[in-house]
Amino acid sequence: MTSLHVSLKKTSDWGNGPVWNFQTYDVLDGSGASIIGGTPVSSTYLKYVRAIGRDYELNNASDNWIPIAFTDNSLEHEQAGILSGYVCFDGVHQLAMTTWQGFASGTYEIYVLVNRVACLRQAGGTLSIMES
Amino acid sequence: MTRPGSRAHVDVDTSPHLYPHEQVGELRLRASQNFTKNSSNIIVSYNPTTLDASALGTSGSYLDFRLLSGHILKSATLHLVVRNPSADTAIRWPQTQNLHFGCINRIEILGEGGSLQLQRLDGEYLNRMMNAVSTNALEHIIGSGNGVTVLASSYGEAYLPLLGSIFEHTLCLPALNSPIVIRVYFNGTAGWVDGVAPVLVSAVLITDQDRLAAREHESLVSRLRSGPPSDIRFNRPGFMRFTEQLAGGSRYVFPLTSV
Numbered sequence: 001m002t003s004l005h006v007s008l009k010k011t012s013d014w015g016n017g018p019v020w021n022f023q024t025y026d027v028l029d030g031s032g033a034s035i036i037g038g039t040p041v042s043s044t045y046l047k048y049v050r051a052i053g054r055d056y057e058l059n060n061a062s063d064n065w066i067p068i069a070f071t072d073n074s075l076e077h078e079q080a081g082i083l084s085g086y087v088c089f090d091g092v093h094q095l096a097m098t099t100w101q102g103f104a105s106g107t108y109e110i111y112v113l114v115n116r117v118a119c120l121r122q123a124g125g126t127l128s129i130m131e132s
Numbered sequence: 133m134t135r136p137g138s139r140a141h142v143d144v145d146t147s148p149h150l151y152p153h154e155q156v157g158e159l160r161l162r163a164s165q166n167f168t169k170n171s172s173n174i175i176v177s178y179n180p181t182t183l184d185a186s187a188l189g190t191s192g193s194y195l196d197f198r199l200l201s202g203h204i205l206k207s208a209t210l211h212l213v214v215r216n217p218s219a220d221t222a223i224r225w226p227q228t229q230n231l232h233f234g235c236i237n238r239i240e241i242l243g244e245g246g247s248l249q250l251q252r253l254d255g256e257y258l259n260r261m262m263n264a265v266s267t268n269a270l271e272h273i274i275g276s277g278n279g280v281t282v283l284a285s286s287y288g289e290a291y292l293p294l295l296g297s298i299f300e301h302t303l304c305l306p307a308l309n310s311p312i313v314i315r316v317y318f319n320g321t322a323g324w325v326d327g328v329a330p331v332l333v334s335a336v337l338i339t340d341q342d343r344l345a346a347r348e349h350e351s352l353v354s355r356l357r358s359g360p361p362s363d364i365r366f367n368r369p370g371f372m373r374f375t376e377q378l379a380g381g382s383r384y385v386f387p388l389t390s391v
Contacts (some may be wrong), residue, residue: 002367005260011375017231017259065260093388103380110386111373112352113255118368120250120298123361125309127243129250131368 002086003069005113006095018064020108021047022097025068030092034069039096065113088119104123152391170345176202177211178337185190188214188235189329191320194244198338199312202305203349204342210239210316211338214330223282224325225290232273233258233292235323236316245310250368251298255319257369261295265300282330291338299339301364307356342387 006025018051021128024040034040043066071085093113188192199205216223226234241251255341256390262270273291282288303312314337321329344352356362375383 007256007260021133027388047373064202089388095388096383098383099378099380101381103378105379106377107375108378109373109375112362112388113254113257113260113373114370114372114388116368116370118366120301120364120366122307122356122364125307125357126252127158127248127308129248129368 001089001116002071003067003112003115004095005115006066006068006097007064007111007113008067009109009111011109014106018111020103021064021066023100024098025066026096027068027092028096032094035087035093036070039097041068089114133162138272170348171342173205174203174343175342176341177373180335180337182360183332185331185333186225188212188324188332189321190318190324191231191237192317193320194317194334195313197316199305199314199339200308200310202339202341203344205299205301205303205305206295206298207338208294208297208314208340209338210236210287210294211336212292213289213333213335213336215287215333216284216329216330217282220256220284222284223288223328224332225280225282225288226323226325227290228282230387231259232262234325235319235329236292237319237323238317239297240313240317242266242313242315243310244306245378245389246315248313251366253294253297254371255323256371257296258292260295264295264365265293277369284332285357287333288330294351296367298364299365301366302342304353304356304363307353333356 004027008020008022009016009018010020013019021043024042025046026040027035027036029035041062046066046068070087116131121128121130167235178197180197183195184190184193186196214223226232236255236258238254238255239258240249241249241253242248262273265273273293305312316335321327323329343349373390374386376386378384
């Protein structure tokens, strides 16, 4: 994996893009230890501060997709296949999040995008996929 | 380490020695060597194999685009033209709710004539990729004139760029044995803000392609078809979707099961 993107919306808000987010995010390994820094990370830091450091622009339309990147240029990876780092997920990892104080109780849909490394091989005129 | 002038020394900038597979036609390339292409950019549009006028209002319906002839793919954009059959009520595109791909459930990019899934681009993934579009450009994509609202008895259109797709990895269509199939699945009426879908008038997949000069094109195709395997690393997104009861000020832990 090079990054995760987490969105949150009320199930009754299907016709909208994500308009909610969690207060903090963390990714844990099988033992419950954080693999992104040892402490839950705020959505503001993930959304904006890291984006500034990586010199890419976020527009308001997709404001509530929260990126959790495991490599410096995960956005470039998505767009051009560039890869400088990744994390191997083996089925024991967990996503830990906290809701804001005052967050309205209800039924929400959580959607997690998982950006994965894959390789397309062209041998002769035939295509095949190799995936980690 | 060898010194210049010794027999073992090879100056990669001036050596005429290349591996056999790098001497195809007029192209003399080393794996690490840059070259300037003699090419021009060309826009090629593809029509779907069939067009169902009610596709936008039918959950699970899909369109197929089959790409075989062409050049080197660089990007793709879906262009939809729709008609509002109502004489008195406007229809709003999901773009008004920041859900650019709301009417699309997913787009599957299939190789080997449709038998090999190269990428599955969920509507959510495509929607999120719009995050990388500058605010200024985004305003023009979703702004008036591009179909935010389809007035009663009128037509509307939308351009939906397939950002983050494998098309951005210079697939050379003539070097493939079988077509690339782009299958666009729709969400039905649930994908529209007011639960009313317009009539689909036309759907076109617009692609940007690199058209090499004839001799270089022939050499490249020959090299890809008969040379060693060529690998393209790309992003193959996966996803999890689940529903939970949430309350304020609480911590939740979810297993990442489908990765």
